[in-house]
Amino acid sequence: MxxxxxxxxxxxxxxxxxxxxxxxxxxxxxxxxxxxxxxxxxxxxxxxxxxxxxxxxxxxxxxxxxxxxxxxxxxxxxxxxxxxxxxxxxxxxxxxxxxxxxxxxxxxxxxxxxxxxxxxxxxxxxxxxxxxxxxxxxWPIEGYQLVKWIEQRLNAAKLKADQEACQLLADRVEGNLLAAVQEIEKLKLLVDGDTVTAKTVMQVVADSSRYTVFNLSDRMLTGNPGEALKVLNGLRGEGAEVILILWALTREVRILVQLASSTNINASFKQLRIFDRRQPIYRKALSRMSKRQGLGALDHCRRIDNMAKGAEKGNVWDELSLLVLTVCGHSLAIQQP
Known part of the structure; x- marks a missing residue:
């Protein structure tokens, strides 16, 4: 049944x-x-x-x-x-x-x-x-269904949110329902009153942590090496786990490789649950990185993982910095095809 x-x-x-x-x-x-x-x-x-x-x-x-x-x-x-x-x-x-x-x-x-x-x-x-x-x-909840699901969760938390706020929160969590629940819990604690707007979501997300792996991913994909390294160093200073950072970066590199291999990028965006608001930063990253370079970066992720586990020699934080610079398209890091 x-x-x-x-x-x-x-x-x-x-x-x-x-x-x-x-x-x-x-x-x-x-x-x-x-x-x-x-x-x-x-x-x-x-x-x-x-x-x-x-x-x-x-x-x-x-x-x-x-x-x-x-x-x-x-x-x-x-x-x-x-x-x-x-x-x-x-x-x-x-x-x-x-x-x-x-x-x-x-x-x-x-x-x-x-x-x-x-x-x-x-x-x-x-x-x-x-x-x-x-x-x-x-089944996974995605697209418009995710926006409605977030709206229902906010209502259950006795919070009223407009469509733009729900969409922004959906973009922020990228289909991760557990992350969505955590963000809603933050909103319950930090919002004055019971009304949530897009501005409220942006303020709460920005205030919840000075440095996050999401900040790092965004700055890396948009090709901002200075800001990306600043966030990476901030995460290091706050005692962030290397494995968590590497997981986030590897995920983005793997997505870039999949998109670079695609013959229909719009269909791939849908399949990978990359919503409209975030598609431009992936397109920007793809303009800097070929499939071959992406595969090289993915292999770099593998080697960093080995270093973190003690199976390969190297400075994990230096290698993470080099990986970030590579995806940013920095001339000192990227390998020409």
Missing amino acids: KLSPNQFDQHAKSGLLPIYWCCGDESLLVQEAGEALRRVAASQGFDERELHHVDSSFSWAETLTSANSLSLFASRKIIEIRLKAGKLDEQAGKALASYLDNPNPDTIILLISAKLDSNASRSKGYKLVDKVGGIVTL
């Missing part, structure tokens, strides 16, 4: 199913779907929770044996199993088939995973869960 989180309350009135599977790439949505299901189940007496992660020490047999046993302190429970991949292997499928042949009515199995693998829906395990349980697939 296919379900969405907003159906849980109505669905629960006819009785909960023995197993549910919440899956998707948007970790925030998957997390909130699990919370919503646990909340509905708690209202029906499922007030104990066991949490398991599928790793080398995990045993489906032992876990499902637990599903058939009752606690001394609670009569009903949820067994939450976090899958390592978006699929059920043969061992998992067999174990679940055996359990679901006669499931414990006082236990709910909740599977949590990333987006399903391309072949997952054809597996016996998936078909079994779909037949006797509920599958909740969470």
Whole structure:
């Protein structure tokens, strides 16, 4: 049975199913779907929770044996199993088939995973869960849907925002829903009154941190080496993690390589969820950097990662500075094709 989180309350009135599977790439949505299901189940007496992660020490047999046993302190429970991949292997499928042949009515199995693998829906395990349980697939929120989602979140936080403010915040978080929630929490704390405008968003975002990896990415893409290095040095002075900075820069370089390889850049912008407001800075970066240079920068990211892990010699901060200068198109750093 296919379900969405907003159906849980109505669905629960006819009785909960023995197993549910919440899956998707948007970790925030998957997390909130699990919370919503646990909340509905708690209202029906499922007030104990066991949490398991599928790793080398995990045993489906032992876990499902637990599903058939009752606690001394609670009569009903949820067994939450976090899958390592978006699929059920043969061992998992067999174990679940055996359990679901006669499931414990006082236990709910909740599977949590990333987006399903391309072949997952054809597996016996998936078909079994779909037949006797509920599958909740969470899709990415993008474009106009993201703007509406942000507007709804602001309203839930008792904040009123105009369209421009919602669009600006959507551009700022670039599809990262967790970042959007964090920005809305900042707005709740820092905004006077309950009205949010585009000016308010810009002020709060600017005031929340003097230096951020987002500032660094923007200045690098626009080709401003002086400002980019200033932000990089500021992040270093504030004790920012090298891995976080490298993650942000690698992400931008990878996007540039994908765009440089594209035969239809507008379609690629849409596929990569790069909104209209940010497209000009990527176009500007592409005017300075060829695909070959982008691949070279991507390899530079790999070497910096090795340095950060101690697998290769070098000064990480010096190399990050050189990487930033390369993407900025600085004549001392960029390699001609």
